[in-house]
Amino acid sequence: MSAKHHQDHAHEPSHGQQHRHHHDQDQAHGAADACCAAPVYAGPQTELQVQAGQELTRLRIEQMDCPVEEQLIRKKLEGKKHIAALQFNLMQRQLAVVHSEGYQETLLADLQSIGMQPVVLHVGAMPTELPSESPKKELFMISASVVLALTAELGVWLVWPGWLVIGLAVLAILLTGGTVYKKGLIALRHRNLNINALMSIAVTGAVLLGEWPEAAMVMSLFALAEYIEARSLDRARRAVDGLLALSPEEIEVLAADGSWQKQAAQSVVSGSLIKVAPGARIGLDGVVEQGVSAVNQASITGESLPVEKTVGDPLYAGTVNGMGELLYRSQGRYDDSLLARIALSVQQAQQSKAPVQRFVDQFSRVYTPIVTLLALALALFGPLVFGGTWLDWVYKALVLLVIACPCALVISTPVAVVSALATAARAGLLVKGGLHLERVRHLDYLAVDKTGTITAGMPRLQAQYVLEGQESESLLGIAYALASRSDHPASVALAQSLPTPSTALAVSGFNALAGSGVMATLQQSEWRLGKL
Template sequence: MADRHDHSTPHQHAHEGCATDQPRKVATTRHYRGVTSSHVHHDGAHCCGGHDAAPAAAVSAPEGQWVRFRIAAMDCPTEEALIRQHLSAMAGVLQLEFNLIQRVLSVRHSLRDVAQLQLAVAELGMQAEPLNDLIHTRFHIAQMDCPTEETLIRQRLGRLASVQGMHFNLVQRVLTVAHQDDQQAHIISAIAELGFTAIVQTEQSAVPAAEQPKPWWPLAVSGVAALSAELAHWFAIGGEWLPAMFAVVAVVGAGLDTYRKGWIAIKHRNLNINALMSIAVTGALLIGQWPEAAMVMFLFAVAERIEAKSLDRARQAIRGLLALTPTQALVQRPDGEWHRQPAEQIQAGQIVRVAPGERIALDGIVTSGQSTVDQAPITGESLPVEKQAGDMVFGGTINQAGSFDFRVTAAASNSMLARIIEAVEAAQGARAPTQRFVDQFARVYTPVVFAIALLVAVLPPLWLGGGWFDWVYRALVLLVIACPCALVISTPVTIVSGLAAAARHGILIKGGQHLETGRHLSWLALDKTGTLTRGRPAQTDVVAWAKGDLAAYRQIAASLASRSDHPVSQAIARQAQADRITPLPVESFEALPGRGVKASLDGQRYHLGNHHLVETLGICSAALEAKLDELEQQGKTVVLLCGTTGVLALFAVADTVKETSREAIAQLHALGVKTMMLTGDNPHTAAVIGRQVGIDDVRGNQLPIDKQQAIQALRAQGQQVGMVGDGINDAPALAEAQIGFAMGAAGTDTAIETADVALMDDDLRKIPRFIRLSQQTAVVLKQNIALALGIKTVFLALTLLGQGSMWMAVFADMGASLLVVFNGLRLLRQ
């Protein structure tokens, strides 16, 4: 009864995996556009009746395994880019990590035979020799919070033969190292040589305890001493010795840590901000600029403290999510008694009770009781959601008026909230295009400015007859502004702020590159069922075709429909139940292949089926044909109740449009994004739904391969295309699009791993919000780059003209850093 020309019974649908049953699936995992994604592809033809198949129960995505190869010919980015492009296109390749110094490639994959990887490398004219498996260890390094420390660590660990890859998360101060077994101690020792403390992270210590704040009194003493040095110099008190004494006190009070870090950097041949500042202040002291040296070191220390506090706000945006889950929950013992137990000790299958007003500790399924739950922390929904037996609840959400019990479905470390936090933290490491540009620029900027400073100090006195004192001083000022910290730190802070803001609204973005490029979308393709519509057919019309009691006809139809598991029949049965219509006893129930069902009630024979059934019974008429055409042109599926005398009543069923779909499509059009519906449903229904919500291009009878080809056609025209689906059935199209959006990710285990952007509920309006956030992020990134480079350029010119001073340079350097950090944090308010 899927449509007029469907030639199978409800029972056939159920057994063949069509419409009413979950389709047979084969789990596959692939890597596309640098993002690990798990898909479940259909095995078999498209479902009968043209309906979009509902996703089956969640299928766990394979984690993959690591394998290492030594590639002797791989020693520069040219070979890396060639290998990355070639292997990333292989199905089953999940992640690639390169170490050009050691000429080692690490691959995370789900292939049955790693020889496929060796053959793929051989196609490029290179030979890949397998090495031992790698271990990936996460280290928390409290002192690592800016590119200065990252560069030092990268250089030091890069010289260790056992280290084959590094992944830095500066915002969370976490370093992930791919290394050989039994090498953790060597790595920790190497990091300790740089003056840093590396702590191995486990699942239990994933978020380290808050660090003890540094005491402020040495900084206060330094400030007083620096001001005293300025005053003594200004009023010529105590000759040279008094300003010098105050300056030394100021430098010691504020700069010992800077000197220590600077010495370590110089030993490792790295010109970071600490090395440059140490050289500049020392030079100022040597040429007798006592007050300036004191004030520069004090201002630098103050600015670093403020910057560290500012970056903590970005860290807390992610860590604050962890505070959403309570540490304990009320658990039922095997003897039936209830007791409080730490949340991390509760296992799947245990029963937990939630009191009114209490925050839910773990994910689970309600077993008894009912209430309303505020799911905003997970899905971003503004209104509470009704929960009753059989409904899912998520850890971190807030129970409201009622009380209920639920069976735990996932341990605390594997809850939906934990996976969200993990995904957001992992996304911070996926470098956005702007960040890659900034990093490349920064590698050139510091050496160039340092070389300019040396030339400024030497050439004018030698060739132009300038004074050594004046030009050396200008060179020292240039050293202060030679570090690109403001430029480099601006991008990750902005991206993290955008990712955290999106997560707060129930939008999980799988990497900074998607957040930055989302604003370029020109087309958005959408699935129909479950995306634009509710995905659950509902009865829309009841028409009494023969004279008689319509209520009696509805009761008879409900009696037959309740015995079928076809979605159309179930829609009629659900509506009857909602209207408190009690089914009658049914006898001699029989399925009629391709037509419907028949049964006896109180000795009378009745049929419930489609148009083909009516034709078979020989009771069709021109008037009936016209009515059927009228309803089907409205996108409705019609079921007819027939008695011994002819057609008694018509029941129309349709999948209803979500209230939010029209508004979402209108917002997309306002943003300049065109829309396309790709659905497996019949063209009539697709066209009706398309008109209702305002879709630009509607295409029905689309198989998964057809959807993928539609995306390919748009991309071939140079369009930036997004695809919205359930994250499972639409896997080929999701993978083909520049950005794949998974709807209702909170309801499935695999959706977060499937698409580039996971919408935690079914509200399509989150996509326009994502695009607007992407636009705002791009604006802030451009502002930050302009601020960082603009301020540096202005002070560079002032210095060369002799108008710059060292304390002004500190304001230029650290002031720019603070400006870009605060500007990036504005996104947290979105």
């Protein structure tokens, strides 16, 4: 008896194009303490063109967590004669700058002058966790601020003592307003009317008018919105980082003395001989030199069933080896793997702005100054034209400033695009930028090369046939006994669908045939389940 199953044909990714990286020269640390932290792993990066007399500096800026900070940095650096190019990666909070040689210390000082704390990144260094404020602590402070602001509002309705209402409001503002005021003052000092500057003006104006609960509510709700936006970008970043986490941190490499030693995957050079055990993840791209196995490539190709691998076949980092041991020769370093290039593509995709995002950026540059001028005109000329007290019109101007602020447009669009790209990557879909993401709505038909790219990777038994002259119950019992001892997806499907025999059959000499199925001795006969 031989039971047959069919595997979809796997389309191998092409290695025809070389992916190049520009490895930065180690940059000197700036004088400021914030720039003297330990080197941080920069990861796979987009290549920027560096001309003669220029150098490339990559920075991690913890404070750069939304487009508002990006615009502030652009206004500070763009147009300077020593700055040739800027490249922002909000998802990773990284900034790449091409500048004149010897300009790095001045660059760091410029960023510090606008409230940023840059950390120089070094390509090839081991990952180092950057210190950041605890999200739980931040959420607790924001939640407490919102509760205090609501309590202050309630106090006004219940006619509580004025000192109690003011005290609650002040405490709410102090819990969340420090960072906003600091950013707002920096923005005003550099003549940048961003959302932090507008919120600082609105809250200060409300306080001067004696509207303490309103000031507290505006500040606390704005802080909550900023927290939600930052967490959205963090989730998107973790989704991209999760792609690289598919490859193991350590792999077994043949050393010069002929022994097998475990080494960090990032330190292994191209051309090394690597051993991967059955069931282990493959650490680097390479070509099989010895062994036969079936490899699960779903994380790379979307292929739902394992793909047979033998001498000369390619292997990809992040995929999972089957039941056979493999020896393979690495091709390229850690940053050159197909998995790293996929992660890089997602980062490049979020750097390219969608048409609606470009429109919003241009719109906000004109809209924000107009709203500010209208609010100022309303405060100055409202009493003269329409009558009423100055305080009433100043209050109305502040309301206009808060309501008409374009923060929802400026912030929500890039966050939505980045989150969508990262969510798609986590689901195995690679979208190359916001432009292509927007064009999805125009699709009428979707064509795929094979069903393996859109299936769940869990085959099911649809039908069974027994040749004439064979006893159905006996054959199906033997098939169940063989399938239940294999972890191949097709065998698992058979074991789940076939009826369980009332009496367990004695199995001996069970053996997995790489790429062909399994075989064993049952009822004094040799049986095979798999390909003919």
